[in-house]
Amino acid sequence: MSAPPAVLADRDAELSGAAVRRLTRRATAARADTTVAARLAEAWGSLVSVAIGVAVLAGTVASLRERVTLAGAPATATVLPAGVTAALAAVLALAGLVVALDRLGPVSSTPAAAAWWLPLPAGRRDLLRGELGRVVAAVAGTAAVAALPLALTLTDAPSLGGVAAVLAGTAGTAAALVGAVALGQTRGGGGRAAPVAGAVAVGLAAAAVGSATVLAATGGGELPPLPGLPAGWAVLPGAAAVLLLAGALAGLGRLGAGQLRALGATSQYASASALSLDTRDLGRALAARSPREPRRGRRFPRVAGAWQAVVAADRTALGRSPWHLGQVAVAVAVPVLVARTDGLGALPVAVWGACAAGWALAAVAAGHPARQAQLVPALDRLLPLSAAGVTVARAVVPLAVLAVVTTLTGLLIGVAGGTPALWTGLCAATAPAWAAAALRGAFRPEVDWSGPVVSTPMGALPTGVGATLVQGVDVGLVGSLPLAAALVSGGPTPLWLAVQLGWSVLLCAGALALVARRPSGPG
Structure with a gap:
């Protein structure tokens, strides 16, 4: 392939980094099929999309500010x-x-x-x-x-x-x-x-x-408030x-x-x-991290069956990932900080949204071993366990992690209220739903690019892509609806605690059944 004339004109020039970059730009421009008008149209479209996004976000923040101004008594101190x-x-x-x-x-x-x-x-x-x-x-x-x-x-x-x-x-x-x-x-x-x-x-x-x-x-x-900036x-x-x-x-x-x-x-x-x-x-x-020599070795605990081996492997995989352990710590902090913030703590929707965001972050962290297993599904099929047995074994570690996260969240939020036990129990009752969300998100199907697509500001996307991407978090959000109802109605009660626990366990069982019936192909 011959080089463009603009590139050949500089063949006797001194070779330097700036000259190489200049030659690359000229060669790219000489062979480019995009016109100036097309580039201007693309830039205009991107600018309009950004302006729309900024306007929507500004309206959302302004609406939240008005709600904070008109809010009543906070759910907790x-x-x-x-x-x-x-x-x-x-x-x-x-x-x-x-x-x-x-x-x-x-x-x-x-x-x-x-x-x-x-x-x-x-x-x-x-x-x-x-x-x-x-x-x-x-x-x-x-x-x-x-x-x-x-x-x-x-x-x-x-x-x-x-x-x-x-x-x-x-x-x-x-x-x-x-x-x-x-x-x-x-x-x-x-x-x-x-x-x-x-x-x-x-x-x-x-x-x-x-x-x-x-x-x-x-x-x-x-x-005390933060001092003003000079x-x-x-x-x-x-x-x-x-x-x-x-x-x-x-x-x-x-x-x-x-x-x-x-x-x-x-x-x-x-x-x-x-x-x-x-x-x-x-x-x-x-x-991803660059490979480093571990500081000390770790031994697997004794196991008496295949399902215990799965649990031990998941626990070890999560323990060797400080990135995800940090996510778990932040997941506890997010809802507590929102509930303790002046103004936001008086908005039930804000408190519930912070709980959902924090617990979704914890579900992502707890689903790390399952996502590793999703990469090589043949390993799970080599185990002497049924599909349902593997799914239940994979759910043990996420359930333990989410139980700790939700229990701490409820305890820290309700410690200054009159019903700390109900706050702790109500939040802990959502753990089964979020544990199922962790597995459902880890084993969700790949996005299908072989079907029809739709035009969006981000480019062509497959139809139904939103339904695929929210698989996992949907179970957690729906499973936390009784918590939202309790916040709106004035606070946790024994009735809402029972409803939350029953609803969360029911959704967990249904979601795990769907995960166990996932296709045998990769993903």
Whole structure:
């Protein structure tokens, strides 16, 4: 295949990273079939979609704020100012961003680029500079767009300067995080930022939950609100981003080809999983770690049967995944923090939604061993157990995990109320439904791309894709409806406790029966 004239014109130019990137852009443009008009139309469509999303989110936040203003008495003692909870939510979001950057690599190389670019005798720093710039622009732009509706609706009288400061500070913070992770990557610290960020997020969430519970139980009043930000605060994240990105750029030449290829393969795997709407593979990509020698060996406990072997293997798989254990800790903290927050604690819908979100996160963590088994279904069929027996054995660990999570949630929420035992029992009664949700989500069928598709702002998607993606969480949400009714009607009662337990067990049995009858093919 002959090269385009624009590329041949530079054949005698000095080979450098910038020259290679320039030649690549020219070659791509010379063979591109997309016209300028098509690109403008695509950009306009993307802009309209983003504007619609921002407007919908802003309307939702404004509606929630009005409900908080008109809310009555809280379901339990509220001791957290809204600003403290919002700051903690921001820390959790930033920790998630650091984890994603560390797992996928702010600087990586796709297999195609690694095969062509990396062996060239060109400066690697100039070759990779564009990749880092694209990641910074994407992360900072997404963070600013996500912060826009919050900046417009969370202040009483939003001004142009105040909104601009929030957007600039958010974008600068996101860019600084990219620079910090990239700097650590260039200094051989790749894979270390995610555990640190997760530990900080879990520690802060646990500290906030502990402080709120103690204050609520002892009647010690509210936590003091956070101090206001000084004028010009938005300049600090931007300055930090400039310094960190400059250090990262200076060290791009030290990155090895093997590390770039590995991160590029993981990023491509995650991108393909997101485009194919396979959230299980996306979770596997984000949870992947570079192989390290374990600190100490672990022995399996003695087992007396096949089902006990399944339970022991699931327990070991979950215990060797600190990522999912951290999810379990955050899952307990989320509903407690919402229930203890001033304003939100008086909204039954907000408290129930926080419980559902936290327990769904715990169900995802508890379903990790089942998702591993879904990868190789032949292993389960080698066991001397029926399909129903394997399903029941796989449900033991999720049921134990969800029982602990829901019981702690109910205990921490109800400790300052008049009926802590009813709160604990009502929340714990939802555990069977969420345990079944963990298995149903792990063994749900793959998205069927062979049938008809529909056009959406995200591209062509198969019909019925929504029904496939919600398999699992649907059981948990429906199984928690008696809890929602109890919150709306004034609080937990023995009748609602009995209804919740019976309804949850019934749904659990039905969902596990459907899982046991899953097709024999993969997934």
